[in-house]
Amino acid sequence: MLAILVCCLVFIVGLGLWEALAHRRVLGTIPVRIHVNGTRGKSSVTRLLSGALREAGLTVCAKTTGTLARFITPAGREYPIYRPAGANVGEQVRIVKTASGYKPDALVIECMALQPSYQWMSEKMFVRATHGVITNARPDHLDVMGPEPSDVALALCGMVPRGGKLFTCEREHAGVMEQICADRGSEFVGADEGDVAAISDADLAGFPYQEHAENVALVLKVCADLGIDRGTALRGMWKSPPDVGVLKEYELGYFGRTLFFVNAFAANDPVSTGRIWEGCVSKRPDVKRIALFNCRADRPDRSFTLGEACLGWTGADLYLLIGTGTHAFTRAALPKGLDPEKIHYADGKSASQIFETMLSVCGRSALVVGMGNIGGPGLELLQMVKNRTAPEADPAAAV
Numbered sequence: 001m002l003a004i005l006v007c008c009l010v011f012i013v014g015l016g017l018w019e020a021l022a023h024r025r026v027l028g029t030i031p032v033r034i035h036v037n038g039t040r041g042k043s044s045v046t047r048l049l050s051g052a053l054r055e056a057g058l059t060v061c062a063k064t065t066g067t068l069a070r071f072i073t074p075a076g077r078e079y080p081i082y083r084p085a086g087a088n089v090g091e092q093v094r095i096v097k098t099a100s101g102y103k104p105d106a107l108v109i110e111c112m113a114l115q116p117s118y119q120w121m122s123e124k125m126f127v128r129a130t131h132g133v134i135t136n137a138r139p140d141h142l143d144v145m146g147p148e149p150s151d152v153a154l155a156l157c158g159m160v161p162r163g164g165k166l167f168t169c170e171r172e173h174a175g176v177m178e179q180i181c182a183d184r185g186s187e188f189v190g191a192d193e194g195d196v197a198a199i200s201d202a203d204l205a206g207f208p209y210q211e212h213a214e215n216v217a218l219v220l221k222v223c224a225d226l227g228i229d230r231g232t233a234l235r236g237m238w239k240s241p242p243d244v245g246v247l248k249e250y251e252l253g254y255f256g257r258t259l260f261f262v263n264a265f266a267a268n269d270p271v272s273t274g275r276i277w278e279g280c281v282s283k284r285p286d287v288k289r290i291a292l293f294n295c296r297a298d299r300p301d302r303s304f305t306l307g308e309a310c311l312g313w314t315g316a317d318l319y320l321l322i323g324t325g326t327h328a329f330t331r332a333a334l335p336k337g338l339d340p341e342k343i344h345y346a347d348g349k350s351a352s353q354i355f356e357t358m359l360s361v362c363g364r365s366a367l368v369v370g371m372g373n374i375g376g377p378g379l380e381l382l383q384m385v386k387n388r389t390a391p392e393a394d395p396a397a398a399v
Contacts, residue, residue, distance in 0.1 A: 038135030051240025067245035119158035265374035270309030297325030307332030351380035
C-alpha cells in the first residue's frame with residue numbers, strides 16, 4: 001500500500017514538473033510579456049497597450065478581466081473567456097497557450113489575482129513578464145490586501161518581475177515599489193507629474209470616452225521602452241475599443257426629462273470615486289445631483305469605505321442605494337452625518353425597476369453618477385441607459 005502511495009506521489013510531482021516545463025517553453029516563444037496590475041485602470045491600460053502595439057505593426061494578443069473577461073486577438077477581435085468553474089488564476093496558463101498559437105510578438109495580460117500569494121504565483125509561475133505595470137495602489141479590497149493602504153501596495157508588488165522592468169504611475173507608494181524592484185533586479189520606471197501634465201487636451205480628445213491622463217502617460221512610457229513613437233502609440237490607443245465599464249457620460253431625453261448618467265461603476269475605491277464625483281458635479285452644477293451606489297453583499301468593506309468617504313465630497317441631493325448589502329453603506333454613512341431623509345433604497349430591485357426609480361426622482365433634470373460595483377444590476381442598468389441614449393448624444397456613435 002505504501003509503495004502504491006509513493007508511486008502516485010512521484011507520478012503527480014513528475015506530471016506537475018512536466019507541465020511547468022512545458023508552460024515555460026511556451027512562454028519562451030513570446031518575446032514581450034506585459035503583466036498589468038493595480039487598483040484602478042488595469043483593464044483600460046491593458047486595452048490601450050494592446051492597441052498601441054498593434055498600431056506599431058506588432059502581432060499582439062491581450063487578455064483582460066475588466067467588466068467582462070475577454071481574449072483579444074491580433075486582429076482586435078474579442079472573445080469571451082470560458083470559465084466552467086469560475087475565475088481562477090490558473091486560467092492564465094490556458095491564455096498563454098492560446099496566445100502562442102498566433103505566434104505573437106507580445107502578450108498583454110491583466111493580473112486577475114487578489115490574494116497577495118496568488119499575485120506572486122501569477123507572475124512567478126504563469127506570466128514571467130518582461131514588463132510589469134502597476135497603474136496605482138489605492139485603498140480597495142482591504143479585507144484581502146489590507147488592512148492598510150500601504151499593504152495594498154505591497155500586495156500588488158507581488159507581481160513585480162525578476163530581471164525585468166516595472167512601470168507605474170503610483171507616487172505615494174513608489175518608494176516601496178523601487179525597493180522591491182531593487183531586490184528583484186528589475187528596473188523601476190515611474191511616470192511622474194510632468195509625464196501626466198504632458199498629456200494635452202488634444203491627446204485626450206481623441207478618445208470617444210473619458211480616459212485618464214495617468215493611463216495614457218503610463219502606456220506611453222511602456223511604448224517608449226519598446227521603441228514605439230508617441231504619435232503611433234496615441235493613434236493605436238484612440239482606436240482601441242474600451243472596456244464595457246469605461247468611464248462615460250450618457251445623456252437621455254425622456255418624456256420632457258433630461259438625465260445625465262455617468263458610468264463610474266468601475267471606480268470603486270474612495271479616492272478614484274471621489275475624484276470622479278467631484279469632476280461630474282463641477283461639470284453640471286445646476287442640476288439635481290444623485291449619487292447611485294451599487295452595493296454587493298460580498299463586498300461589505302467596499303460599501304463601508306465608500307459610505308465613510310462620500311461625506312467628504314460635495315453633497316448629493318439624493319443617495320440612491322441599489323444591489324445587495326446596502327446596510328454596510330448606511331452603517332458607515334449615517335454616523336458620519338448623512339441625512340437619512342436623502343437616502344432612497346432600491347436594493348433587491350431589477351435594473352428596469354431601478355431605471356424607473358431614477359426617472360421618478362430626477363425631476364426635470366438630474367445628474368446620476370453610478371458608483372461602487374458594476375456587478376449585480378449595474379451592468380444591466382448601464383445597458384438600459386445605453387439603449388435609450390440618442391445617437392447624437394453618444395460620442396462613440398460618431399466614430
